[in-house]
Amino acid sequence: MEVSLEGRVALVTGAGPNIGSGIALGLARYGARVACNDVAVDAAAASVRRIERHGGEAMAVVGDVTDEDSVRGYVSEVLEAWGRIDILINNAALLGGRGVLEESVEFWNRAVAVAGTGTFLNTKHVAISMIERGIKGSIVNILSSNAWQGCAGVIAYAFHKGGLANFTRAAAMDLAPYGIRVNSYSPTAPRPDNPELLASLSESGGLRRHFAPPPDRPSWWRDAGKIDVRGNMPMEPSTPTDIGHCVAWLCSDYARLITGCDFVIDGGARAKYWGYTPPEEKAEPLPLIPLYEDETMLGGF
Ligand SMILES: NC(=O)c1ccc[n+]([C@@H]2O[C@H](COP(=O)([O-])OP(=O)(O)OC[C@H]3O[C@@H](n4cnc5c(N)ncnc54)[C@H](O)[C@@H]3O)[C@@H](O)[C@H]2O)c1
Secondary structure: OOOOOOOOEEEEOOOOOOHHHHHHHHHHHOOOEEEEEEOOHHHHHHHHHHHHOOOOOEEEEEOOOOOHHHHHHHHHHHHHHHOOOOEEEEOOOOOOEOOOOOOOHHHHHHHHHHHHHHHHHHHHHHHHHHHHHOOOOEEEEEOOHHHOOOOOOOHHHHHHHHHHHHHHHHHHHHHHHHOOEEEEEOOOOOOOOOHHHHHHHHHHOOOOOEOOOOOOOOOOOOOOOOOOOOOOOOOOOOOHHHHHHHHHHHOOHHHOOOOOOEEOOOOOOOOOOOOOOOOOOOOOOOOOOOOOOOOOOOOOO
16 A cells, blocks of 8 residues: 655644654655644744655744634645645644642643644634635544543543544534545554654653642642553554554545544553553564654653
8 A cells, every 4th residue: 555645735733843743754754745833933843854854845834723813824824835735633732731629720721722722723724725625635633542531630631632532523524525534543652753852851851741749739638549651551652653654544545434533553552441451571563664764763751
C-alpha cells in the first residue's frame, strides 16, 4: 500500500515539539505541504524547520486557536499561500491540571477553551474553506486515553477530551453530506522521539505534566493514588512517529469512508481488563519504522 498525500495541504494546530510536530512531519513525509500553527512562535518555527530539513514544504502560522479572528487570519494565510486546505489536525491542548477539589476556574476555562473552542473554531472555518472549494477533506481531532477513562488529578482535561469524543461523531454527521470526514486519534502516553525535544528534556529533567500541589492542603485531604502508564501496557507505548504514520493513512484516500471513528496505537492499553496487570517480561515489538532515518530517537522519557 503506497500512501500518498501529494498535492494535499494540511494545517496542524499546536504543532509543538512532541505529538504535533510528529504528526506534521508524518504528513510531510507522505507528501503534504504542512502549515504548522502554534500560539508560541518558536514552537511553530521549530516544527517547520524539522520538515524543511528533510526537503518538505512547510509554513508557520502563529495564532491562538481560541480566538476566532486569529483562526480566520491563519486559515486565510494558508489559503492565500497554497490555495486550499485538505487536512486539519486539531492537536492544540493544555496538558496537566488538577483534580476537581483543587482545580482553578481560570485553568479550567482556558483548558476547555483551547481544546473545545479551538477544535470547534478550526473545524468550522477549515470545513467552510473545504466546502467552498469542493474538497472532500479529512479532519482529525487529537484526544487522549483520558477521553475514554476517568483519571484522578486532571478534571479539566478529562472533561474536554471526553467532550471532543462526541464532538468528533457529531461533526462527522454535520460534514458527511459534503464528503468531509471527521475522526479522532487517542494518544496513550507516547514516548517522545523528536531528537530536539529529547535533547531539551535531558537538560530539563523530563516532562512534568502534573502541577505542584498547593502547600496548604486541608486536614481531610486524601491521597489520590498513582498512575503507572508503563507498567499497565500489555505491549510497548507508541511514539509520535507511530501516530504520524497512522494519521497520514487516515487522511489518505484509502480511508475514504472512515468517519466518526477513533484510532489508537496503544499496545493494548484500552482493550485491557481494568484489573489486569500485564507481566513485566514481554517480547520486544517489531522495530519502529522511522519517518526519516535520522529523525527517530528513543530516549528514556
Ligand atoms: N503527551 C502525551 O502523553 C499525550 C497523551 C495523550 C494525548 N495527548 C494529546 O496530544 C496533543 C499534543 O500533546 P503534546 O504532548 O505534544 O503537547 P504539548 O504541550 O507538547 O504541545 C501542545 C502545543 O499546543 C500549543 N498551544 C497551547 N495553547 C494554544 C493555543 N491557544 N493556540 C495554539 N496553540 C496552542 C502549545 O504552545 C504547545 O506547543 C494534545 O492534544 C494532548 O492532549 C498527549
